[in-house]
Amino acid sequence: MGKPNIVILGAGYGGLMTAVKLEKMLPAHKATVTLVNKYDYHYQTTWLHEIAAGTLHHDRARIPVKDVINMEKTRFIVDNVIAIKPDEKTIKLESGELSYDILVIALGVEPATYGIPGLDDYAFTIETVNNARLLKEHLEYNFAKYHHEDEKNKGRLNIVVGGGVSGVEYLGELTNRIPDLCDEYDIHKTMIRVINIEQSSTVLPDFDPQLAKYAMSSLESRGVEFITGARLKECKPDHVIYEKAGKHETIPTYTTVWTGGVRTNSIAVNSGFTHNQGEIDICDDMRVSGFEDVFAIDECTGVTEKESDKLYPLTANMAIQQSDIVVHNVKALIQGEEEFTAYKPKRSGTVVSLGHTDATGTILNNRKLFGWKAVMLKKLIDNYYLLRLGGFNQLMRKGKFNIFY
Ligand SMILES: Cc1cc2nc3c(=O)[nH]c(=O)nc-3n(C[C@H](O)[C@H](O)[C@H](O)COP(=O)(O)OP(=O)(O)OC[C@H]3O[C@@H](n4cnc5c(N)ncnc54)[C@H](O)[C@@H]3O)c2cc1C
Structure with a gap:
């Protein structure tokens, strides 16, 4: 492959992390990277319930993409993706078309209302x-x-x-x-x-x-x-x-x-990839089944737990884990390697917040947490994400340090 054109759709947890890591791991002369997102900012989906209740200002959850990626290394397009045409290797945007050699789909989900009237x-x-x-x-x-x-x-x-x-x-x-x-x-x-x-x-x-x-x-x-x-x-x-x-x-x-309920983004579902009950079928290496140059992340995918045959819960943490594998395998594809890394989900625990002062969840080894310990853990997870995404700068700007309530 010459100098391939990598296109990432979506600047959520999975897509933006992929762009940030590609900047670090892929020298500029090896590939052109383009990130497309509906908005000029990334938003912390995991904080949206706070905005909706009015307990957090919306600007706290928005991070301008230009503050996180290097605009000289990554081309950033603010546009609405309308369709993916894998056979032509093109993306239809609201204001034009984009071609790709390697595609990463990270468009997230949309609400599923299961036909309930109204x-x-x-x-x-x-x-x-x-x-x-x-x-x-x-x-x-x-x-x-x-x-x-x-x-x-x-x-x-x-x-x-x-x-x-x-x-x-x-x-x-x-x-x-x-x-x-x-x-x-x-x-x-x-x-x-x-x-x-x-x-x-x-x-x-x-x-x-x-x-x-x-x-x-x-x-x-x-x-x-x-x-x-x-x-x-x-x-x-x-x-x-x-x-x-x-x-x-x-x-x-x-x-x-x-x-x-939520379902996979309909743009991804309607693109001709095989899917099972709405989740796109992907291989262990995060490539979409039947397409060696298309990867899909988290909420566009259906990753099944081998032991239980159940779909893994779709979380921000999963999207971030998957971005590691995608970056690794995109690099392998460009370098013409034959070995690709398989994605093995790591369950590191989940915390559900119950307002400012309460939460519950599990941490490694399924240890259960309740109350302030779970609240602290949730904030630690949020802050660690900001640190990984945009370094100390983003952590200081958007981090949650109000640990006592
Ligand atoms: C209220 C709430 C609370 C949650 N709490 C937690 C939690 O505590 N912990 C946890 O792990 N997970 C939580 N989740 C789930 C978590 O947010 C998702 O699993 C995670 O966001 C998935 O990441 P993603 O990259 O696949 O998609 P997203 O983060 O949703 O990113 C998708 C991106 O694609 C863009 N996009 C979508 N359509 C288009 C289009 N047509 N054109 C261009 N761009 C487009 C969007 O603007 C967005 O930037 C929560 C979700 C919600 C809604």
């Missing part, structure tokens, strides 16, 4: 900085609006959250924000209902039961109502309908937050 139209999601901000503003609007109607509409003070880990994290942040919102808008705290509708018999059904129980009692003690074993059936602008034990119930609400 969710696409009326529910809020926590997926980008902009829709997290929209949810925050909407919540404030409804608190403000409550006082300005002749007939008081209590539905404005009901917040319904549907399922998932990010839903639990959002509930935690909400319980931190609600006392301040109540003070700001002269509303008594007892008027607010925060309701979680969960299909399983517990929240966090894929976690150790002790962790799930801890999360539920922590949130319950702060006023969250759980409706478990229930399915959201329909979402309307001013109410939701759910089904539990064969009965349909209605909750009046203007704020339904859907965190109950």
Whole structure:
């Protein structure tokens, strides 16, 4: 291969890390690297629930891409990817076309609403900085609006959250924000209902039961109502309908937050790669099955745990781990090597935040953590990521050092 043209789609955890590492590991004369992203900034998806609750300013979660990559080494294009055409080795962008020799797809996910009527139209999601901000503003609007109607509409003070880990994290942040919102808008705290509708018999059904129980009692003690074993059936602008034990119930609400599912980015799915239930099939070396020059990262992929035959949970940590393998194998491909490194997921633990002061999770060897220890670990993980991504500079600018609350 001459001087190949490497194109990376998406500047999330996986894509941006790939660009940063390629800058370090690949001399400029060996390849041209182009990074394409919808926005001129990278955002910390793992902090979006805080923006959505209004407990973190959105600028804290945004990192300008130019502050992290060397613009002389990596070409950065801010554009919307419309389609990938692997047979022609081109990418269709909103404002033109781009060709590649080696492609890295790291476009993340989009919400999956499983055909539940009304969710696409009326529910809020926590997926980008902009829709997290929209949810925050909407919540404030409804608190403000409550006082300005002749007939008081209590539905404005009901917040319904549907399922998932990010839903639990959002509930935690909400319980931190609600006392301040109540003070700001002269509303008594007892008027607010925060309701979680969960299909399983517990929240966090894929976690150790002790962790799930801890999360539920922590949130319950702060006023969250759980409706478990229930399915959201329909979402309307001013109410939701759910089904539990064969009965349909209605909750009046203007704020339904859907965190109950995601699916692989449809651009990646519709590009002609083989996929299984939406996740693109990839080989051990992170190349897309059948394409020796296309790699895919984290949320575009379906990596299966060999022992359980279950898909690995898609996390930021996985995306970062995979970027290491992708960079290594891109380099091997350019150098004409025949041996490629296989991706072996390392489970280093997971922490679920439950607001500023509480969290739960596991660390290496499945050791369980609760309370302030888990909060500290979560902040350590976040800060370590910033250090790896943009060095001491980024850590000081965006790091979380408020360790005592
Ligand atoms: C609220 C919330 C909390 C979470 N908490 C945690 C946590 O605590 N720990 C954890 O490990 N994981 C957590 N996750 C999951 C984690 O954020 C994802 O696993 C991770 O972001 C995946 O990284 P990625 O690089 O595949 O995709 P992303 O980080 O989503 O990046 C995708 C990138 O592609 C860009 N893009 C998308 N479509 C286009 C397009 N058409 N054109 C151009 N650019 C495009 C996006 O702008 C984005 O920059 C959380 C997720 C959410 C939503």
